[in-house]
Every structure is written in structure tokens, then in C-alpha cells.
Amino acid sequence: MKILISADGADLEARVANxxxxxxxxVIVDTETGDFDxxxxxxxxxxxxSGMQAVVLAVSKDVKAVLTGYCAPAICxxxxxxxxxxxxxxxxxxxxxxxxxxxxxxxxRTGTGLQTLRREPKIGSAAFIGAIRxxxxxxxxILPAFVGVVLLIGLFHTFVSKDFxxxxxxxxxxxxxxxxxxxxxxxxxxxxxxxxxxxxxLKYGLSLVAVTALIITWVTVGLIQLPAxxxxxxxxxxxxxxxxxxxxxIPIAILTVAxxxxxxx
Amino acid sequence: MESKSKNHRRRLLFFPSFVLLIYGILFVTVPDKxxxxxxSSGDVFVNIIPxxxxxxxxxxxxxxxxxxxxxxxxxxxxGGIKGIALSAAAGIISMGPxxxxxxxxxxxxxxxxxxxxxxxxxxxxxxxPFLLPVMIAYFGLAYVVILTLMTILGSxxxxxxxxxxxxxxxxxxx
Numbered sequence: 170m171k172i173l174i175s176a177d178g179a180d181l182e183a184r185v186a187n188x189x190x191x192x193x194x195x196v197i198v199d200t201e202t203g204d205f206d207x208x209x210x211x212x213x214x215x216x217x218x219s220g221m222q223a224v225v226l227a228v229s230k231d232v233k234a235v236l237t238g239y240c241a242p243a244i245c246x247x248x249x250x251x252x253x254x255x256x257x258x259x260x261x262x263x264x265x266x267x268x269x270x271x272x273x274x275x276x277x278r279t280g281t282g283l284q285t286l287r288r289e290p291k292i293g294s295a296a297f298i299g300a301i302r303x304x305x306x307x308x309x310x311i312l313p314a315f316v317g318v319v320l321l322i323g324l325f326h327t328f329v330s331k332d333f334x335x336x337x338x339x340x341x342x343x344x345x346x347x348x349x350x351x352x353x354x355x356x357x358x359x360x361x362x363x364x365x366x367x368x369x370x371l372k373y374g375l376s377l378v379a380v381t382a383l384i385i386t387w388v389t390v391g392l393i394q395l396p397a398x399x400x401x402x403x404x405x406x407x408x409x410x411x412x413x414x415x416x417x418x419i420p421i422a423i424l425t426v427a428x429x430x431x432x433x434x
Numbered sequence: 435m436e437s438k439s440k441n442h443r444r445r446l447l448f449f450p451s452f453v454l455l456i457y458g459i460l461f462v463t464v465p466d467k468x469x470x471x472x473x474s475s476g477d478v479f480v481n482i483i484p485x486x487x488x489x490x491x492x493x494x495x496x497x498x499x500x501x502x503x504x505x506x507x508x509x510x511x512x513g514g515i516k517g518i519a520l521s522a523a524a525g526i527i528s529m530g531p532x533x534x535x536x537x538x539x540x541x542x543x544x545x546x547x548x549x550x551x552x553x554x555x556x557x558x559x560x561x562x563p564f565l566l567p568v569m570i571a572y573f574g575l576a577y578v579v580i581l582t583l584m585t586i587l588g589s590x591x592x593x594x595x596x597x598x599x600x601x602x603x604x605x606x607x608x
Contacts, residue, residue: 211544223540264532300497307529310446317450319482323475324456327467339593361489361565362475367480368572381581388560389585389592395530401536402543406600410553412597421588432576 170200172270173227175237181264190220197230198267208232220244225254236266236275255388267389311359318362322369342376349379350418354411355384355393363387377429381422389414485567494566496529521551522586525542525558532559550597557589 173190176183186192193212197206211222224247227235234254243252245255256275259266269275338345349370367380390411391398398407460468466585539552561582569578 184569204565229542236494296498297494300494303497304493308490313450315445317453318452319478320450320457320475322474322478323473324453324460326474327471349442359565360560360562361568364565364572365482365567366605371573377577385560385585385588388562389557391532397536398530401540406549406552407601408595410556410592410596413553413592413599414557417588417592421584425549425577425584428580429577432580 171197171230171232172200172234172236172267173197173232174266175251176263181205183263185238185259185263186260188224188294189235189237189240190244191291195226196263200271209432220246224248234328236270268407274403311361314359318365322365325369338375342378344378345376346382346419346422349383350386350415353383353416354390360388376421378426380424384417385421386415389418447472482568482571485571487569489564495565496527514561518554518590521554521560524561525555526561528559546599550593553596554589554593557592558586560585569577
């Protein structure tokens with residue numbers, strides 16, 4: 170069984186670090202073999218989301234327990250949601266803590282400042298309320314742009330003539346598809362808006378291939394998010410991924426509509 | 435942190451506020467047409483309410499059973515076809531704005547998750563199970579099923595293409 174201890178150093182003689190999310194090292198110990206691996210904490214920067222990076226590490230390494238000085242409640246919840254036990258309030262050398270854990274002594278010796286966080290039932294009422302709260306927040310995040318798009322559609326219906334659209338979209342499927350794919354690449358936001366816009370453009374006579382290209386590029390190509398993608402994943406990766414996704418959106422749109430027409434008969 | 439959150443809220447409200455301003459101007463200048471536009475928007479709203487209710491229910495279910503760390507941990511756990519399938523599944527079930535996922539993807543990449551799998555994950559975010567009811571309401575079930583399958587297949591082509599083109603140590607999975 171693997172346990173993870175936040176530590177100030179990269180070996181078993183290091184002291185247990187007070188904060189799980191931002192400690193210098195995370196020492197992963199196999200309690201059966203005694204083997205250990207000291208990994209620099211990916212969350213050491215202390216920036217937003219850094220604690221989550223340590224959670225991802227713990228999950229990916231199949232750790233069953235995290236032992237630390239302090240763990241923020243949100244991070245504890247994430248660890249527990251992934252079936253990882255969290256033991257806090259610990260101090261001393263990593264080796265001592267491991268021995269105490271193996272002997273089942275943690276939680277008995279000190280009595281002060283030491284706690285085993287209670288594990289919530291997987292799908293209890295608290296989890297359900299939490300899920301509803303998250304969904305409401307996500308919905309609230311979508312809603313303003315969604316309302317704006319629907320209101321804009323009303324204006325579009327009333328004030329934009331078919332002649333005007335014809336001047337933008339030529340009726341040439343290839344050209345319209347290219348323009349729609351470019352339009353989808355520039356715009357961003359929740360894909361629900363792309364469905365509504367695409368649905369309305371379809372009613373105005375834009376080809377299904379062009380509309381499909383717009384829906385695909387809306388999410389797969391992100392010019393607005395490109396700087397963030399470059400910062401996270403590198404310039405070469407981000408640019409190539411967006412270019413390849415843009416180019417491929419057109420054959421995917423053509424194939425989708427061709428198969429759809431075949432199915433429809 | 436608080437000012438970031440305020441800026442985010444401001445950005446969210448900018449677009450609908452701008453549209454409402456246009457409505458305000460139109461109600462003063464051409465009230466009849468503005469009313470027609472508002473009614474037209476109302477019709478769109480009414481049509482979309484049932485699928486939106488379903489969307490909310492699916493979102494609650496996904497929030498209840500799926501955690502970001504679990505999803506992210508899918509990536510980089512396996513190579514080959516299994517890795518592709520896990521990354522595609524992770525992309526499909528991931529929710530929230532993409533910038534929330536960048537730190538996790540960066541971390542996974544630094545730990546050896548191949549570029550191919552990251553690209554597959556990102557492309558499959560175009561498949562939104564919780565939004566499918568809205569898409570079906572607009573385009574019909576057959577179209578949505580075909581587009582979804584084509585998107586998943588397309589993600590594999592994009593993933594491998596990016597892996598080959600980037601051509602570094604994070605390239606192709608085993």
C-alpha cells in the first residue's frame with residue numbers, strides 16, 4: 170500500500186512539511202516493501218490550482234493515504250472523493266511517521282491537533298447538495314452569455330434579411346464552410362451557444378456542412394484561449410493542435426453530413 | 435483573487451448587457467420592431483427550456499459521480515489504444531471552461547502524458563453529453579449521433595497528427 174507524506178526534503182529523514190499543497194516534496198512510501206520515491210511537489214508555486222496538482226499526483230500514483238501537517242478543506246474533499254484517507258496535524262521525520270502509520274499509532278499518541286478527517290458517504294445528501302450547488306454555479310456561468318445569444322437571435326430574426334446573409338455566405342458550400350469554420354474558431358464560450366447560432370443559420374439557408382464546421386471548431390479550435398494554451402502546453406503544441414483541428418473540421422463536417430444524408434435516405 | 439473574480443463576473447455580464455443596451459436603443463427608436471425581436475427571443479427560450487432542464491439534471495449527475503482529479507488521472511495511465519480510449523472518455527466527461535483544465539494538463543504532460551493523448555482529450559471536449567438534449571432539439575438524434583462519432587474518430591486523427599508533428603519526447607504513446 171502506498172502512502173504519501175508532504176516533506177521538506179527528498180528522503181525519509183526529512184521533516185514532515187506543514188502544508189500538503191505547497192510542500193517542497195511529496196514522499197511516496199510503499200508500506201509493505203519500504204521503497205520510497207520523493208517527487209518535487211508540482212504545486213510548490215502556491216498559485217491557484219496548485220493544491221489540485223498535488224491531488225492529481227496522489228491519484229495517479231495510487232496513493233491510499235496522505236499524511237501531512239495541514240490540508241485545505243477543498244483539497245481534502247478532493248482527496249477523499251478519490252478514496253484517499255487524509256491524516257493531518259502531523260509533525261516529525263518522515264520515517265517516524267511511516268512507522269507510526271504502519272503500527273496504527275497515528276491518532277493515538279499526541280491527542281492534540283491531530284485528526285483523521287471524517288469521510289463523507291460517497292453519495293450522501295451532502296454530496297448531492299454539493300453536486301447541485303456546483304451545477305447551479307456552472308449554469309450561472311453559462312447563463313449570461315446564453316441569454317445574450319438568445320436575445321441576439323431575436324434581433325437577428327427581425328433585422329437581418331436573407332439578402333444580407335446571402336452577401337456574407339455566398340451559397341458556395343466550400344467557401345461557406347471555410348467561413349463558418351473560421352467564425353467558430355474565433356468565437357468562444359459554451360457550445361450551447363454554437364448550437365443555437367448554427368440552428369438559426371441553418372434555418373436561414375446556410376448549408377448543413379458549413380453549420381457542422383462551425384459547431385466543431387467552436388470547441389476544438391480556440392483562438393481566444395490560444396495564449397493560455399501556449400502558456401500551459403507550449404507554443405508548438407498549441408499552434409499545431411489548433412491548426413490540425415481547424416483543417417480536420419472540414420472533412421469531418423463533410424463526412425458527417427454525407428453519412429447523415431445516407432442514413433436519412 | 436477577489437478582483438479576478440470581479441473581472442470575471444464583469445466579463446460574463448458584458449455581452450448580455452451590450453445586447454440589452456441595443457434593445458434599449460431599439461425600444462426608443464423602433465419600438466414595434468424591438469417588440470417583435472423580443473417575442474422572437476421568447477420563442478427561442480420557450481423551445482429550449484425542456485432540453486435545458488434535462489441538461490441541468492445530467493450536470494448534477496456528472497458532478498455527483500465524476501471528480502476532476504479522477505478524470506485527469508485517466509490521462510497518461512496507459513498507452514496505445516487503451517490510452518486513446520481513456521483520454522477520449524476523459525475529454526467527453528470533463529466539464530467547465532478549458533482554462534480550468536490547463537494546469538492539470540500541464541502537470542500531466544510534465545509527468546509524461548503523451549501529446550497525442552492531451553490532443554485527444556482536448557478535441558473530445560467538443561462532445562458534451564450534458565448538452566446533447568439541446569443539440570438533438572435543434573438537429574435531430576441521427577445527426578447528433580453521427581457528429582458525435584465523427585468527432586471521436588476525428589480526435590484520434592488529430593491526436594496522432596499532433597503527436598507526430600510536435601515530434602518530441604511526449605510524442606506517440608506506446
